[in-house]
Amino acid sequence: MSSVGQLSSEPRPYKLVSRVFHPEDSIIRVGAVEFGGPRIVVIAGPCAVESRTQVLQSAACVRETGVSVLRGGAYKPRTSPYSFQGLGREGLKILDEARQQLGLMVVTEAVDHESLELVAEWADMVQIGARNMQNFSLLKAVGSTKKPILLKRGLAATIDEWLMAAEYIAAHGNPNIVLCERGIRTYEGKTRNTLDLSAIPVVKQLSHLPIIVDPSHATGHWSWVAPMARAGVAAGADGLIIEVHPNPQEALSDGSQSLTLVHFRELVESLRPVTHAIGRQL
Amino acid sequence: MSSVGQLSSEPRPYKLVSRVFHPEDSIIRVGAVEFGGPRIVVIAGPCAVESRTQVLQSAACVRETGVSVLRGGAYKPRTSPYSFQGLGREGLKILDEARQQLGLMVVTEAVDHESLELVAEWADMVQIGARNMQNFSLLKAVGSTKKPILLKRGLAATIDEWLMAAEYIAAHGNPNIVLCERGIRTYEGKTRNTLDLSAIPVVKQLSHLPIIVDPSHATGHWSWVAPMARAGVAAGADGLIIEVHPNPQEALSDGSQSLTLVHFRELVESLRPVTHAIGRQL
Amino acid sequence: MSSVGQLSSEPRPYKLVSRVFHPEDSIIRVGAVEFGGPRIVVIAGPCAVESRTQVLQSAACVRETGVSVLRGGAYKPRTSPYSFQGLGREGLKILDEARQQLGLMVVTEAVDHESLELVAEWADMVQIGARNMQNFSLLKAVGSTKKPILLKRGLAATIDEWLMAAEYIAAHGNPNIVLCERGIRTYEGKTRNTLDLSAIPVVKQLSHLPIIVDPSHATGHWSWVAPMARAGVAAGADGLIIEVHPNPQEALSDGSQSLTLVHFRELVESLRPVTHAIGRQL
């Protein structure tokens, strides 16, 4: 009978990302920004780069609130081939303009070898999205850049598989990895995904890598973003990535989960006492 | 094609528990304790009542830290018929002794009509466990008591089904309901369940009932209880229920998820600044 | 690190229902009907007993097609307290009339100790529904009757938990248990549940108990019932339980998943060659 219950397969020996072999916390630097240190890093910006105006307006607001990393997708993995697929190279240039104008760091997604080359050239941090978490060919490629990587958890990835995806990147030469919990797929339909905040203490125990939380994609609804952002920080996350849009109702993707600039400012203010309560700063 | 996608079935018109029909937050009183008010309520104690000494020792510690509600199971729903099933009526008397000796409120589980009668007589609050969340016969019975009810979310219950279970209780005459998120079943195996903290803001939007969090059953491992307790409070929960055992390694059930008395005291101290950070008290 | 991965908790030593201790298949008899023998048993009838006419009409049709077990709920566990809850004792009498008139065996659900007493008196086989699979108090009670039990798998029960629920019944004195796979809860929303047909060979390997399949509740849509019924038989199931309604569009519950009498006859005809193909009979 015992053989029946033992499908769990091969042991999962992550090494480079394991806390066993590297007991102290890793600090990953993106310019002057440090992930994994005492400061909570907030990344903010629109889901997709839609226009120069939209990005510059969001970026200015984000900058004002003290945020130093801008997000925005130029290459968008969309469920439907008929949905807006991103501005591509043009989008990267718009992000670059915001960066130069406002002194922001930029993180944006690469979806294949071709876009990776451009993103690595124009951005400060490369995002690997949930749908590509086990695109091993892409993981190997980002492993051979030196760029900091933001590795989102797959839609239904186990924590072991996620750390193994990080191990791919590290094993191919790039130890600069920040993990991002963005909700997992469950039977519950009220929220877009189920934000698995317990992944934070589990990952902290297993690995030395920093971990941040994306409450926007996880909940799928702007009004639930703020409480889950505060909860993420209280659970021990090293940062947050938040969708902000100057006019959510006109967003080309994910409008319902984007905060307005006003709500985003309120959120940042409410985060301050929570970060202090757990002995960290914003 | 549209008919294929519309299996979602009947509308779910909860009324009595809906915020639409009762916009202000409900406050549920158990003695002098108020669930749903500005104070975060902490319930603590062992998973199961095992002996007089174990309960009195846990209760004294819990009392010292300022906790005013004691938990402990006299009737234990166990997966195996060969596991310890609880002390039953004897367990209720032990809990009652702790209550009288220390001035604590007691919450304990009822598993059928017979145990409900005893629990309603001896305890201050009746717990309906996850496995009985859709035991509608039991829900109707607790609906006809006047006792405050702690209604745990089912192992794989949707938020709608959970609120409908509360509606059963309310519709049968008892509006004194406190909800308890205790983790849902997912594919992730590191944690015993996946604590769904986003259920807190969702429930707060849909219902006026108080909601608390059980990080012990959710994570299944004592070292993850404290961060998830802090996260629950930051997410807006009205309280916590925590497993504490004087000697977790000898516990007859769920030892791995129980805090020692020392760790529990540390947790309570760490909760104070978090509750203040979100404008509440402990 | 290893301690982190070992939450799977206590071993699960089912004994009485295990094939290790009882290598040959069990045959469970309900009158002249044998579950677990060479013949595939088909149970059919309406979801709920709604009226004398509806039951007698369904029963007559079912009888004509050679079916010898009638299903129909007199006590209905419904998600909402405002939905039709079943005719209760009156419903049992209607089922009994169909039984006497047509020589059918009757299986119907018990939801608590009180209804169990009546069901055990009036029906030939007692169904324990998915929502009560871990209602251990009820399992103990059916364990002390001698009635054959139809034990449905819980909405999100593991195979181990399901066999442990059967072990409860057996350990309390009743070995007459037939298991019923009725779909599990997953993220997929097209079907009401996800029919886990691989549970059949797994259960057959672990246990000597017969197992049948409920494609009606599993798929939630009448047009998918027939292919899944055929697949269940091909996977090795010992029987099927099918919802049939003289007029599905007027059913008080689960109309969308009920077959008309005409479609049911077609299904039974299509099952014959499949049962022969795997060396069994209908």
Added chain:
Amino acid sequence: MSSVGQLSSEPRPYKLVSRVFHPEDSIIRVGAVEFGGPRIVVIAGPCAVESRTQVLQSAACVRETGVSVLRGGAYKPRTSPYSFQGLGREGLKILDEARQQLGLMVVTEAVDHESLELVAEWADMVQIGARNMQNFSLLKAVGSTKKPILLKRGLAATIDEWLMAAEYIAAHGNPNIVLCERGIRTYEGKTRNTLDLSAIPVVKQLSHLPIIVDPSHATGHWSWVAPMARAGVAAGADGLIIEVHPNPQEALSDGSQSLTLVHFRELVESLRPVTHAIGRQL
């Protein structure tokens, strides 16, 4: 309140793969083999190409049983970077030798643009694996080849997302798509995945594309492959893909789920009566 429940997002208007716009079944040809016609297509072979001997031996056996399509991975997406990653181009040459020697069609996986170019050159059908089902860059690339594509369902993909992935391929110019159900991720741990056979009638209703079943990856255990293969055919699948290895215990990947050559022959024999029972042939 209604806005809260409506996160289901944008409508999903697949067009090219929808049965609404193409009511009759599509037949996809790979050489003389037809997917979607009256004949059930069986694809068989090892999980990974390990050596010339292993492939030629498997291929010869497979050929003998009447199978005309050989599977075998030259590029292997593996959870760990330290696991065997496939023989790459060398593996493709071995598959080609088997093809030429035995007159077999070959299907093998492409994992990125580079391997796609080689696979499209050397093989008859290109597999897109579960982990790449939403690698939209790769989907677009296979859309611009004319090769038949075997599109596996993602680990936790909904049926809608899966059909949308097919729509990507079709919208980029390639209508030659065969879908493959290979099990979805659920909480159940006895089986490697949960084979969702109800996806077959659902997909048949929504789309005109052929669909086959992979019981090897789904169950993860060789002894459950045969019953689930028979069930897949009974549910209406157009074919099967089965792992076969001359010596499963020495396989470099997925040995526990591979059939020996003897067991495979037995399986094929047992499939014949089932296919006839539902009016098809092998």
